[in-house]
Amino acid sequence: MILIVNTTSDTSVTEELRKQAEAGNVDVDIVEAGSLKISHCIGCNYCWLKTPGECAIKDDYEMILKKLIHADQYWVISDTALGFIDHKGKNVFDRILPILTMNLKFVKGQMRHISRYGKNADVGLIIRGDAADKEYLERWVERAALNLESKSLGVFDESKIKEAVSCMC
């Protein structure tokens, strides 16, 4: 299953995505998070140490988390700000931590957290607006995926939905 979380308030991107995914027979689960209540991560460490696997913040992200553990791909649609994704886009990445455990190991020479549910989803990003530094974002998604021991599916402008969908299989 391909999980797509739209953190923007613009649903035209997801409409287009849904159309193209249906045409390509791709199994997508689209969450319109722009209208959901999703807090930032407060860094309490409870998901690692107090209630393992469970976020202390009881809001709409829990539903995303439950889908995420079954997803092969995690796509986030985000607005941009200050050369990066905006805070709403970043929040749905920061809140991902419950899928990892506190425990550590070395992978390719670097420390990693051991996954809680086995293989984690590959990560892709679709961006809106022109405030992002795309080259930096590509590096960032690569790095974020490395931490999940999965791979980056790339960074796509909202005008390149077709290219993004071609990576959804």
Place this chain on the structure above:
Amino acid sequence: MHVLIINGSPRIKKFSNTDKILDEFTKGMCEGGNTCDRYEISDKASWDAIRKAYDESDNILIAIPLYVECIPGLLMEFLETLTPKTGNAKMSFILQSGFAEGVQLRCGEAYLERLAKNLGCEYGGTLVKGGNFEIRFLNDENRAKATSPYADMGREFAACGNFNSDKCKAFTGPEIFPAPVRVLVGFFFKTAVRKNFIRDGESLGCTRPLDYKPYS
């Protein structure tokens, strides 16, 4: 020198590792009569005051815990509300993380240079260091041991006005651990470190194994 210091951690001050690091850093920095104002991003009620301080300051230091390879979402939310500077302001950073090797922080560091420019500031460099996860769980003596090296970096920042000196760069420690060290540390991950984490969990009231799967 007067520095506006913003703790960019979303964790409340009492448990913030970044806050404990700043305590030591500012001790060193203020020795020669330098002064600072400190604010916490985690205290949303103070955001108007932080914005005002930002508007009036030309020497800004933001201390940041690494969150998914970059800055925390809450700090981003605050920064989005700022007006880029037009004068000769300088912005420097302290970037810290749980993972211990320097290589883990480079992607975040690369963003901070871009961030300073996007906010119209000269980039004063980033003091990069990992291995700080346990600070909040340490007793006073061990916490002092873990954070006191930052006092020297505070002195260095006071002397240089930035984090570009060789001494600051060396502060990061190894970029990656040599293979024999990884074997040894890897062994500790499965033994003493794992035990420590269980103890940390118990101190918070945890009653489940740390690899518990609530949703499968």
